[in-house]
Amino acid sequence: MKFNDKVFLNRLSLLVICWLLAFNGFNLNAQSSASIYKQIKKLNFLGTVLYLAAHPDDENTRVISYFSNHIQARTAYLSITRGDGGQNLIGSELREGLGLIRTQELLAARKVDGGEQYFTMANDFGYSKNPEETFNIWDKEKVLEQTLARINELKPDIIINRFNMESAGRTHGHHTASAIISNMAFKECYENPSSENWKPERLFFNTSWYFYRNRDNFAKIDKSGLVAIDMGVYDPLTGKSNSEIAALSRSQHKSQGFGSSAALGSQIEYLKLVQGKPISGNDPFEGINTRWTRVKGGAPIEKIINQVIDEFDLKAPHKSVSKLLEAKELIDSIEDQHWRMIKLNEIRDIILNCLGVVVQANAPIPYGVKDESLTLNFVANNPSKTKVVLDKITLKEQTYQVNQEMKTNVVLNKKINTTIKEPISSPYWLTQLGQKGMYDTYRERIVGLANTPPPYKLEISFLIEGKKLTIERPVNYRKNDPVKGEVVTPFHVLPSATASLNTPVQLFSTSQTKKVVVQVKNLGKSFEGKLRLKLPDSWSITPIHQVVSIYGKGNEQDFIFNVTAPQTGEVALLKPELTNDNEVIEASIQEISYDHIPKQYLIQPAFTRAVALDLKTEVKKVAYINGAGDNVAESISAVGVVVEKYDANSITLEKLGFYDAVIVGIRAFNVDQTLSYKNKVLWDYVKQGGNLLIQYNTSRGLKTRNVSPLNLSISRDRVTDENAKVKFLDNKHPLLNYPNRINLNDFEGWVQERGLYFPNEWNEHYTPLLEMNDPGEEPKQGALLVANYGKGRVVYSGLSFFRQLPAGVPGAYRLFFNLIAKK
Known part of the structure; x- marks a missing residue:
C-alpha cells in the first residue's frame, strides 16, 4: 500500500494540525497560573504518543492522562470506530445517533485528560466474535490506509495498543482487529526504508489482568520483560492524582454507564514491547530525544523556555511574556514544519493566557x-x-x-x-449513505478528524x-x-429546511391506506416550496404534492399524505423531498441534546422504511416498563396498538391488570434499582393470568438476579451473524403459530445481529423455542424462552427486537406480536 501524493498528505497534515490544536488542545478561556505553568512545561517536551483501540471507552484513560499530564507528551487516541453498534444507557438514540453521542463523549473525555481524538471511517456494525468476521465487513485496506495516515500526520514516537493479536475469540473481534491493524501499520512504516512513511520507535501492548481472566492469574505471570509504570502519581499543581483525572475522563462515557471512581495510591500499568527498539528500563521514551535539540535550531528555544520555567511567577504570569515572545519568534523560524506548527499553536495560547x-x-x-x-x-x-x-x-x-x-x-x-456561503456542517461521515462496514463521505480531506471543522x-x-x-x-x-x-x-450551518417522518418505520397491512405525517422544519427566515413523497409505483400517494409556506426560524409544520400499500408484502424506501426555485432538499434533522456534550444537529438523507406485511396484532393495549432506552414502544404503537409507558416505581398490580400484555424494556434490570423489589408486582401480574415479555439484560451490573419469576442465568452468549440459520425446536408451539404463523422466512432481513446475552441455564418449566449459532460455534437455545407461571405466561427473549422493529423487519414484527398475544 502506497500513497501516490505525499505532498498532498504533508499539506493535509499541517492543515489538520493547525485546526486541531487551535480548537481541541488548550482551553480557550483564561487559565490559572498553575495551568499555565504546566502548559509551559509541555512546551518544552517534543514527544508524541498514539494510543489505539477499537471503540469509544476502550481507551485506558489512566495511560492517556499520564503521558499527557505527567510526561507532558502530545498524546492522541485513535478509535477505529465511533461505537455506533453499542447500546445507549441514557436515551433512545442508536446507530448513527449513538455514534455521534459517543464521539462527543470521547471529546469530553479528552478535554479532561488532555489528549487529542481521531477516528477512521470504520463502522461499528455490532458485536463481532473474531477478527476474521470483522475484516469480512470492514474494508481492511482502507482502515489500514487511514491508520497509516494518522501515523504520518501525528508522527508518534511510540504507539500503544489497548489490545493484542492473541485474543481472537476471547474478546470482541473489533478489539483484536484494531491490534492487527496497528501492527500492520507499524510494519508498513518500516517495510520500505526509502518510503516517506513516519517511523515510530516502538509499539507496545497495554497488558493487564483483563487479558488473564482475573487478577490472581495476572499476579502469577513473569513481568520481568514488561515496562512497569506507576500511573497513580499525584500532581500538586492540579490537586489531583493521575487516577482521579483518569476517572473523571472515563466518567464522560455516560451513554455506556462507565462512571468511574478514582483508585487511591499506586497504580501500576504494564506495557509489553511488540515491535521496535529494545528497551532496558521502564521509560517508554528511552533513547528517544524529546528535547528541543531533536529539531535544527531548537537549542536556543529550549534555553529560553527553561529560563521561563525557572523564573515563572505564579502571582504575575505576565512577567514571562517577553521571553515567551522571544521564544515564539525562534520557533517560527525553525525548518521542521511539524513541530513548528504544534509549538506555535501552544505558545500563542500560553502568551495570551499569561496576560489573561x-x-x-x-x-x-x-x-x-x-x-x-x-x-x-x-x-x-x-x-x-x-x-x-x-x-x-x-x-x-x-x-x-x-x-x-x-x-x-x-x-x-x-x-x-x-x-x-459555507456547506452544511453536519457530521461529515454521515452526509452520505455508507455501507455496513464503512462510512462514506465526499469530504475526504478531513477524514480522521473527530468533528467536522467549524x-x-x-x-x-x-x-x-x-x-x-x-x-x-x-x-x-x-x-x-x-x-x-x-x-x-x-455555530452550525444547516439546510434551509428539513423533512422528517414521525416514525422510524411506516407499517402497513397489505392494501391498507393510512396517513403518513411529514414534519417540515424551516431553518432559515422562511421556506416556500413544495413537498412530495417518493415511493415505488406499486404504492399510491395522495395528494401528489403539497405547497409549503413556513415563516420564522425553527418553526415546524406537519403535512399529511394518504399512502396505500400494495396488495402483496413489500419493503420500500419512503423519501420526502422538498423543492423550491433554488434547490432540492432530501434531508432530515435530529437534534441531540445532553448536558455533558454540546448540542448536536444530525443531518442525514431523509427516508424511512415502508413495510407492507400480513400482520395480526391481537392485543389492543399494552404497558411498557422503561429500560435503558429503546424505540420498541414507538415501533409497536405504529401499528395501532396503544402503548402506555411506566417507570418501574409507579407500577401496581391494579394498574397492570388493565393491559393485554406487559413488556419490560431492554436492560431494565441493569438500570432500575426499584425492580429489585418491584419485580414482585410483575410476577404477581403473571401469576394472576397476565402475559409478560422480558427483553434482554446484560450479565454485568444486574440490580437483582431475579429477572424472571422462574430462575434463569444470563450469560454472554450471543449470535452476531444477522443471517445465522434458525431452527425451530417446537414448530407447533402456540407462540410460533398464533396469531401469525412463523416460518424461516420471518428471519430474513434482520439487522446487525440475531440477539445477545442469552440465558444459558433456566428453570425446567421454561421451554426454549429457537436454536441458532454463529458459524463454527455450538448451537444455542437461550434466545427465546417461554413458561407458564400461575395462570399466566412469561417470555424471556434475548432476540434484538430493539434493533429489528425500528428497522422495519417484517418477520420480527410478526414474531413479537405472537409473544405478547393473549394466552
Whole structure:
C-alpha cells in the first residue's frame, strides 16, 4: 500500500494540525497560573504518543492522562470506530445517533485528560466474535490506509495498543482487529526504508489482568520483560492524582454507564514491547530525544523556555511574556514544519493566557443557512497592563483593520457582517449513505478528524509589546440558561429546511391506506416550496404534492399524505423531498441534546422504511416498563396498538391488570434499582393470568438476579451473524403459530445481529423455542424462552427486537406480536 501524493498528505497534515490544536488542545478561556505553568512545561517536551483501540471507552484513560499530564507528551487516541453498534444507557438514540453521542463523549473525555481524538471511517456494525468476521465487513485496506495516515500526520514516537493479536475469540473481534491493524501499520512504516512513511520507535501492548481472566492469574505471570509504570502519581499543581483525572475522563462515557471512581495510591500499568527498539528500563521514551535539540535550531528555544520555567511567577504570569515572545519568534523560524506548527499553536495560547486575554467570536443564533446574513460579535478583554494592540480581524476573505490598543480590563466589541456561503456542517461521515462496514463521505480531506471543522472561524492578529501574534477562534453561540448558566455550543450551518417522518418505520397491512405525517422544519427566515413523497409505483400517494409556506426560524409544520400499500408484502424506501426555485432538499434533522456534550444537529438523507406485511396484532393495549432506552414502544404503537409507558416505581398490580400484555424494556434490570423489589408486582401480574415479555439484560451490573419469576442465568452468549440459520425446536408451539404463523422466512432481513446475552441455564418449566449459532460455534437455545407461571405466561427473549422493529423487519414484527398475544 502506497500513497501516490505525499505532498498532498504533508499539506493535509499541517492543515489538520493547525485546526486541531487551535480548537481541541488548550482551553480557550483564561487559565490559572498553575495551568499555565504546566502548559509551559509541555512546551518544552517534543514527544508524541498514539494510543489505539477499537471503540469509544476502550481507551485506558489512566495511560492517556499520564503521558499527557505527567510526561507532558502530545498524546492522541485513535478509535477505529465511533461505537455506533453499542447500546445507549441514557436515551433512545442508536446507530448513527449513538455514534455521534459517543464521539462527543470521547471529546469530553479528552478535554479532561488532555489528549487529542481521531477516528477512521470504520463502522461499528455490532458485536463481532473474531477478527476474521470483522475484516469480512470492514474494508481492511482502507482502515489500514487511514491508520497509516494518522501515523504520518501525528508522527508518534511510540504507539500503544489497548489490545493484542492473541485474543481472537476471547474478546470482541473489533478489539483484536484494531491490534492487527496497528501492527500492520507499524510494519508498513518500516517495510520500505526509502518510503516517506513516519517511523515510530516502538509499539507496545497495554497488558493487564483483563487479558488473564482475573487478577490472581495476572499476579502469577513473569513481568520481568514488561515496562512497569506507576500511573497513580499525584500532581500538586492540579490537586489531583493521575487516577482521579483518569476517572473523571472515563466518567464522560455516560451513554455506556462507565462512571468511574478514582483508585487511591499506586497504580501500576504494564506495557509489553511488540515491535521496535529494545528497551532496558521502564521509560517508554528511552533513547528517544524529546528535547528541543531533536529539531535544527531548537537549542536556543529550549534555553529560553527553561529560563521561563525557572523564573515563572505564579502571582504575575505576565512577567514571562517577553521571553515567551522571544521564544515564539525562534520557533517560527525553525525548518521542521511539524513541530513548528504544534509549538506555535501552544505558545500563542500560553502568551495570551499569561496576560489573561479572553477572545470570543459569538453568533446571535445557534445555526444559520446558506445566503443568510450573519452579524458576529467579536469580544476581547485584556485584564493585564501589558500593551496589547488588536491589529486586525479576518473572516474568510474579509479583513477588518482595527489597530486599537486594548485598555486594561475594558471589553472591546466589534461587529462583523457576513453572508453564509459555507456547506452544511453536519457530521461529515454521515452526509452520505455508507455501507455496513464503512462510512462514506465526499469530504475526504478531513477524514480522521473527530468533528467536522467549524464553518466559521476568526483569524485575530495582535501586537503584543510590538510583536505580532495571530490566533484563530471558532464562532460559537452563547446563551444564558437560568439553571445551567452560560451554555456555549458551536455555530452550525444547516439546510434551509428539513423533512422528517414521525416514525422510524411506516407499517402497513397489505392494501391498507393510512396517513403518513411529514414534519417540515424551516431553518432559515422562511421556506416556500413544495413537498412530495417518493415511493415505488406499486404504492399510491395522495395528494401528489403539497405547497409549503413556513415563516420564522425553527418553526415546524406537519403535512399529511394518504399512502396505500400494495396488495402483496413489500419493503420500500419512503423519501420526502422538498423543492423550491433554488434547490432540492432530501434531508432530515435530529437534534441531540445532553448536558455533558454540546448540542448536536444530525443531518442525514431523509427516508424511512415502508413495510407492507400480513400482520395480526391481537392485543389492543399494552404497558411498557422503561429500560435503558429503546424505540420498541414507538415501533409497536405504529401499528395501532396503544402503548402506555411506566417507570418501574409507579407500577401496581391494579394498574397492570388493565393491559393485554406487559413488556419490560431492554436492560431494565441493569438500570432500575426499584425492580429489585418491584419485580414482585410483575410476577404477581403473571401469576394472576397476565402475559409478560422480558427483553434482554446484560450479565454485568444486574440490580437483582431475579429477572424472571422462574430462575434463569444470563450469560454472554450471543449470535452476531444477522443471517445465522434458525431452527425451530417446537414448530407447533402456540407462540410460533398464533396469531401469525412463523416460518424461516420471518428471519430474513434482520439487522446487525440475531440477539445477545442469552440465558444459558433456566428453570425446567421454561421451554426454549429457537436454536441458532454463529458459524463454527455450538448451537444455542437461550434466545427465546417461554413458561407458564400461575395462570399466566412469561417470555424471556434475548432476540434484538430493539434493533429489528425500528428497522422495519417484517418477520420480527410478526414474531413479537405472537409473544405478547393473549394466552
